[in-house]
Amino acid sequence: MPGLLLGDEAPNFEADTTQGRIRFHDFLGDSWGILFSHPRDFTPVCTTELGRAAKLAPEFSKRNVKMIALSIDSVQDHLSWCKVTALGRPQGAACKPSQPWRDVCHIPKRGGAGIQSRNGEFSIFVERPTKCSVQEENNIFAVPPLAERDINAYNGDQPAEKLPFPIIADKNRELAVKLGMLDPDELDKDGMPLTARVVFVFGPDKKLKLSILYPATTGRNFDEILRVVDSLQLTAYKKVATPVDWKPGDSVMVVPTLPDEEAKKLFPKGVFTKELPSGKKYLRYTPQPE
Amino acid sequence: MPGLLLGDEAPNFEADTTQGRIRFHDFLGDSWGILFSHPRDFTPVCTTELGRAAKLAPEFSKRNVKMIALSIDSVQDHLSWCKVTALGRPQGAACKPSQPWRDVCHIPKRGGAGIQSRNGEFSIFVERPTKCSVQEENNIFAVPPLAERDINAYNGDQPAEKLPFPIIADKNRELAVKLGMLDPDELDKDGMPLTARVVFVFGPDKKLKLSILYPATTGRNFDEILRVVDSLQLTAYKKVATPVDWKPGDSVMVVPTLPDEEAKKLFPKGVFTKELPSGKKYLRYTPQPE
Numbered sequence: 001m002p003g004l005l006l007g008d009e010a011p012n013f014e015a016d017t018t019q020g021r022i023r024f025h026d027f028l029g030d031s032w033g034i035l036f037s038h039p040r041d042f043t044p045v046c047t048t049e050l051g052r053a054a055k056l057a058p059e060f061s062k063r064n065v066k067m068i069a070l071s072i073d074s075v076q077d078h079l080s081w082c083k084v085t086a087l088g089r090p091q092g093a094a095c096k097p098s099q100p101w102r103d104v105c106h107i108p109k110r111g112g113a114g115i116q117s118r119n120g121e122f123s124i125f126v127e128r129p130t131k132c133s134v135q136e137e138n139n140i141f142a143v144p145p146l147a148e149r150d151i152n153a154y155n156g157d158q159p160a161e162k163l164p165f166p167i168i169a170d171k172n173r174e175l176a177v178k179l180g181m182l183d184p185d186e187l188d189k190d191g192m193p194l195t196a197r198v199v200f201v202f203g204p205d206k207k208l209k210l211s212i213l214y215p216a217t218t219g220r221n222f223d224e225i226l227r228v229v230d231s232l233q234l235t236a237y238k239k240v241a242t243p244v245d246w247k248p249g250d251s252v253m254v255v256p257t258l259p260d261e262e263a264k265k266l267f268p269k270g271v272f273t274k275e276l277p278s279g280k281k282y283l284r285y286t287p288q289p290e
Numbered sequence: 291m292p293g294l295l296l297g298d299e300a301p302n303f304e305a306d307t308t309q310g311r312i313r314f315h316d317f318l319g320d321s322w323g324i325l326f327s328h329p330r331d332f333t334p335v336c337t338t339e340l341g342r343a344a345k346l347a348p349e350f351s352k353r354n355v356k357m358i359a360l361s362i363d364s365v366q367d368h369l370s371w372c373k374v375t376a377l378g379r380p381q382g383a384a385c386k387p388s389q390p391w392r393d394v395c396h397i398p399k400r401g402g403a404g405i406q407s408r409n410g411e412f413s414i415f416v417e418r419p420t421k422c423s424v425q426e427e428n429n430i431f432a433v434p435p436l437a438e439r440d441i442n443a444y445n446g447d448q449p450a451e452k453l454p455f456p457i458i459a460d461k462n463r464e465l466a467v468k469l470g471m472l473d474p475d476e477l478d479k480d481g482m483p484l485t486a487r488v489v490f491v492f493g494p495d496k497k498l499k500l501s502i503l504y505p506a507t508t509g510r511n512f513d514e515i516l517r518v519v520d521s522l523q524l525t526a527y528k529k530v531a532t533p534v535d536w537k538p539g540d541s542v543m544v545v546p547t548l549p550d551e552e553a554k555k556l557f558p559k560g561v562f563t564k565e566l567p568s569g570k571k572y573l574r575y576t577p578q579p580e
Contacts, residue, residue, distance in 0.1 A: 006486050006505055007474035044543035044573050047566075048533035149567040184297035196296050212502045214518065215296055217525035217545070219534040224514045228504065235507035243338035244509040253334035255507070276337075277439040283334050 003180035010035075010206045013175060017068070017166035018148065025206060032065040032233070033202040034225070037170075037181045039194035039216040041073045049197070050163070051154040052222045057164035063229055065201075067165035070181075072195050074171045170195070186216040199225060201232060209236075238289045239266060254284040293470035300325075300496045303465060307358070307456035308438065315496060317456075322355040322523070323492040324515070327471045329484035329506040331363045332440070339487070340453070341444040342512045347454035353519055355491075357455035360471075362478075362485050364461045460485070476506040489515060491522060499526075528579045529556060544574040 004010075010033070012025040027033075036053070038046040050069060060067050148163045168175065176182050176195045183196035197214040209232050214220055231242040240252040254263045254271055260281070263271045267286040274283040294300075300323070302315040317323075326343070328336040340359060350357050438453045458465065466472050466485045473486035487504040499522050504510055521532040530542040544553045544561055550571070553561045557576040564573040 005470045006472070006503060043546050045531045045533050047573060048543070052534045150570070150573075153567050154564070154573070180295045182296070210504050210508065213296060214500050215522070215525075217531040218500065218518055218521040219532050219536055221514055221517065221535050223535065224511055227511065228508055231508040232505070235505075241335045241507040242509050243335050244342045245511055245513065246509055253338070256333050274444070277443050278332065280332050280440070282332055283337060283440075283444070 003178055004200060004208045004211065006208055006210075008208045010200070010202050010208065011175075011178060013178075015168045015170065015175065017168050018163065019166035022068075022166065022168075027068065028066060028202060028206060030204050032063065032204060032229070033200075033206075034060065034065055034067050034229070035070060035198075035200045035202070036067070036220075037070040037176065037179075037195040037198045039183065039186055039196070040071060040188075045197075045216070045219045046071070047151055047154050049219055049222075050151045050167075053165070054151060054163055055155055056222055056226065059226055060229070061164075063233060065229060068168060069165060070168040070170055070175060070195065072170050072173050072176055074169055181213075183216045201225075201229060203232070203236065234288070239263075240286065240289065249288060251285045252288050254286055256282050260284075293468055294490060294498045294501065296498055296500075298498045300490070300492050300498065301468065303468075305458045305460065305465065307458050308453065309456035312358075312456065312458075317358065318356055318492060318496060320494050322353065322494060322519070323490075323496075324350065324355055324357050324519070325360060325488075325490045325492070326357070326510075327360040327466065327469075327485040327488045329473065329476055329486070330361055330478075335487075335506070335509045336361070337441055337444050339509055339512075340441045340457075343455070344441060344453055345445055346512055346516065349516055350519070351454075353523060355519055358458060359455060360458040360460055360465060360485065362460050362463050362466055363457075364459055470503075473506045491515075491519060493522070493526065524578070529553075530576065530579065539578060541575045542578050544576055546572050550574075 010024060010028070012023060014021065014023050038049060040046060053067065053069070057067060148167075151163060170176050173182070173192070173195075179198070179200070181195045181198045182193040184193050186194040186196075188194060194216060196216060197212075197218065197220050199210075199212045199220065200208055201210040203209045210228055212220070212225075227247060230248045231246060234252070235241055238252075239255045239258050241255055242252050243250075246252065254267065258266070260271070263284065263286070267289060269287040269289070272285045273281050274285070276283060300314060300318070302313060304311065304313050328339060330336060343357065343359070347357060438457075441453060460466050463472070463482070463485075469488070469490070471485045471488045472483040474483050476484040476486075478484060484506060486506060487502075487508065487510055489500075489502045489510065490498055491500040493499045500518055502510070502515075517537060520538045521536060524542070525531055528542075529545045529548050531545055532540075532542050536542065541562075544557065548556070550561070553574065553576070557579060559577040559579070562575045563571050564575070566573060
């Protein structure tokens with residue numbers, strides 16, 4: 001992939017995300033990982049994609065794959081003015097209940113609440129927990145940002161549900177450039193390219209196992225992403241490869257380097273060799289091993 | 291993609307292929323193009339992939355997409371000793387009918403035929419056309435190389451049918467390195483990496499529109515490749531984008547830069563806007579335009 005080739009180690013970048021600041025290797029831990037970029041919040045294809053990704057999060061989790069999205073939006077800014085401080089820790093001046101941020105951040109019309117500014121970032125405090133969509137996290141009540149709420153709504157979920165994965169805010173395009181993620185055909189109002197639809201799959205060794213690079217106008221196929229994750233994980237641990245158009249449960253191919261005798265022992269369900277004009281015996285199938 | 295980012299122009303390389311020497315830009319002409327690499331001839335997944343690609347060739351052709359494969363095999367060597375010179379132009383010494391090349395190259399047991407050597411390349415001549423699998427091309431009778439015959443046999447076709455696309459012989463890995471196609475986890479007997487399963491899709495402007503990079507052990511999904519070609523071509527000519535998991539015939543998204551009024555005119559089948567918590571009106575669907 002752009003900037004990253006097969007076998008390259010993931011850069012151990014630091015970044016701000018919708019779930020706080022991360023260092024990428026710490027985020028990955030010993031898991032598999034999928035880093036996927038999208039052009040922009042509040043755009044149509046991205047919303048359908050992140051909605052589908054959110055729906056599939058349990059499938060990725062079951063496979064021990066950590067998900068993290070990325071766009072060049074200032075997710076940090078976006079979040080910062082929606083942060084709600086913890087109960088009993090008012091940090092700013094109260095402001096009128098009619099202010100638009102109450103609606104935007106799902107703050108109830110009544111009750112003490114206010115906006116504070118600190119180091120140029122805005123945050124919101126409330127005086128007591130409410131029945132609204134405020135969720136507690138690290139002693140901070142965080143309200144999902146607007147884009148997240150749109151994604152949930154797209155899925156038919158409660159707008160206030162939390163996305164099951166963080167989104168990296170790559171506002172200055174540092175990661176996008178480093179990882180070759182930009183789409184020169186999609187420009188923002190300043191004429192700067194947006195991020196393309198990239199997928200990087202990393203193994204537990206943090207090395208790149210697979211990537212795809214689609215332009216902004218072509219939404220990805222998340223069934224295909226799950227399919228290749230299944231193939232990567234199966235072939236990482238078994239001496240098999242998956243043929244064209246393989247789906248989980250289909251027969252697989254025995255890797256060419258494995259001698260016939262060993263293959264027979266290793267695959268007790270049987271190895272079936274297809275006859276070929278060359279007379280070579282390399283087209284060896286076996287049912288998918290457990 | 292490795293070595294190539296979205297919007298990069300395809301390098302105008304020269305290369306030997308199973309259909310002769312090409313210059314890439316001339317090969318592409320004004321068509322769309324798909325360049326796809328595989329690790330090695332005579333290996334299982336590659337055979338299933340090229341078999342499927344051969345079956346789908348009419349679909350790509352219908353979409354004005356030229357196909358060309360690539361591996362680090364010496365396809366040139368492979369072919370050169372299978373070349374059969376034209377009728378009446380014997381260029382070498384006759385040799386015994388029992389020689390193995392007669393079987394390998396589908397030369398009939400009887401009839402004048404011989405092997406010639408010229409500039410270090412071997413070719414085969416026959417004295418008259420035969421009923422065997424020899425095909426005329428540019429006044430040269432060419433017999434498909436072994437790998438091609440295996441691929442056809444895999445498909446259940448006549449072994450002697452010609453693959454509907456050329457395969458580049460990148461013996462010295464020059465293109466593989468330049469285009470970032472190598473898979474460090476798949477080594478040949480000399481410990482050198484093989485080519486991964488890369489797909490580059492180029493537009494008629496010869497610029498990269500999309501790429502995928504799968505390792506040797508994960509066979510590709512050619513339905514997905516056709517799907518994205520359909521998306522790329524639709525979105526290149528219409529002001530739409532295709533949502534996640536889109537398939538031809540499904541509704542598409544109106545691009546965000548198109549004002550509502552213009553969208554209504556441009557898409558007479560109607561534009562449907564989904565309500566979202568943010569209140570923004572960007573999730574606009576329309577039936578796939580003709």
